[in-house]
Amino acid sequence: MEQFLIGGSGAKASTGGGKKKAAPRVLPWIEKYRPKGVNDVCAQEEVVAMLKAVLIEGKELPNMLFYGPPGTGKTSTILAMARDMFGNLASERVCELNASDERGIAVVREKVKNFAMTTANSQRADGKKCPNFKLIILDEADSMTKSAQEALRRTMEVYSKSTRFCLLCNYVSRIIDPITSRTAKFRFRLLPKEIQYNQIRHIREAENVQISENAVEELISVAAGDMRRAVNFLQSLHRLHEDEITPDDVRDVAILCPAEKIDEVIREARSKSYENMLTKVQALLQDGYPAGQFMHQLQDAVIADDAIEDFQKVNIINQIGKADHALTDGADEKVQILAIVSVLQRELSR
Ligand SMILES: Nc1ncnc2c1ncn2[C@@H]1O[C@H](COP(=O)(O)OP(=O)(O)OP(=O)(O)O)[C@@H](O)[C@H]1O
Ligand SMILES: [Mg+2]
Known part of the structure; x- marks a missing residue:
């Protein structure tokens, strides 16, 4: 979780043996360029405005449900918010569970409950103020069983003072009504082309990727609003091609049917x-x-x-x-x- 939160920037590079120079760590670009704070989140104006109001004006953070297509910033946004809110306390204030964890009813009853039960104070070690609640992120919540969701609704109510929940999913219809009605819902939209252009251009400059303008356009078109796809394709293309990347190379890597x-x-x-x-x-x-x-x-x-x-x-x-x-x-x-x-x-x- 912590490594997730620091977006890899704080991850220690492997030191290698003896006096050998450490091999540069190849970080997936989707982690390297994941928004670090709420200010770095592109588009998704509605949720960003709400989160900024919490951070700047001290408004209450509601329980939230983020839903929408893959690669549009749901996980990145809540992790960025956690980092902005909790600073270096993030690792002890945030509990993140995703579909690869066991999230049946027992986990909601035990793990989530135990985490939610303990109270948190409102000051960081560095003296700065920080909210006196904990954050539970349930990623890929649409794959949770109905009974686990049922158990969650009671937990959400009982620990409402000490905990905020943020559920993330692609298909909101798979979340039971009692949960959706207890959360502020935010729809994440496919990222507009110009936003994707800016991000891809930024990465292209930073990583010195040789790619033609036409190929960037093809990349954006193939990614169809999914930023993860666009960034992953760009990294694969950069690894595979020493010469300038062309639109055909993009179509190849995306396995587009001719x-x-x-x-x-x-x-x-x-x-x-x-x-x-x-x-x-x-x-x-x-x-x-x-x-x-x-x-x-x-x-x-x-x-x-x-x-x-x-x-x-x-x-x-x-x-x-x-x-x-x-x-x-x-x-x-x-x-x-x-x-x-x-x-x-x-x-x-x-
Ligand atoms: N709104 C955004 N602003 C900036 N970067 C973004 C945004 N959306 C996606 N990205 C980039 O795409 C990558 C994937 O985003 P993220 O993991 O947040 O998607 P997601 O919406 O949680 O997808 P999924 O539904 O598959 O879990 C991130 O690493 C980030 O670099
Ligand atoms: Mg996600």
Whole structure:
């Protein structure tokens, strides 16, 4: 947790043996460039304004629920807030549990309760004031069982004086109503392109990455508002390429299906030959392109295709939506892709 909070900047570099120069530590850039304080959080104006009001005007911090798509700053924002609020006391004032920890009902009853029970004073060792409560961060809260969530609502009430809870999740619909009604809810939005540009340009300068302007644009477009994706791709590209990174390199690292292959699938769907269409799709999957990726690119291509009538688009996209949902629940990729292309052909060969 502490290492998380200090964003890696305070992590000790490996000293190596004897007089050998220590090898430079390669820190994942998503950690290195994680916002250090609330001021560094980009966009997400609503939550940032509320947190600043707590920090600057001394307003009460409510129990909170942050929800929204991956890579938009939920974890970073609450960790930045913890650091701003508690300073060097953060490690003892914050308890962070994520999906990799056991978070069944027993943990909520014991671990969370024990942490919440002990009181905290309102002064840091350096004499500075600091809130007299503790913060419990439940990351990926949408994967908590219903019974654990039930147990949590009582704990939240009982320890409301000494503790603040912050739940983070992607799917707010998986959080039970009694919890959502006890928290201030903040929706995290996909990061706007210009914000992503600024961040990527900043990292490009700081790390001296050789990347063309077109490739930066491709990177932002591929990341689609997910800052983690953009930064991770940039780091992988930097490792892989000594020469200037091009848009094609970006598409390679993002495992984007080549646009012409998607067009071929659509063309075969129109030609009424189910077998030909299937051959094209299977070739794509055999080449290792992920089903989810194929699905999303097919969706974009269908939406952009003026030759497809609106009612046909509705039916195709409806099927893609169902498949997307099924895949999130662990359905078989091949079956879902077959369902999509079957509808695609039915619609396009009318
Ligand atoms: N709003 C933001 N401002 C600045 N950096 C951001 C922001 N959102 C994301 N990032 C960058 O992207 C990385 C991932 O962000 P973070 O872990 O906070 O995402 P998340 O919303 O918690 O995602 P998930 O839902 O997958 O847990 C961070 O390390 C940070 O560098
Ligand atoms: Mg997170």
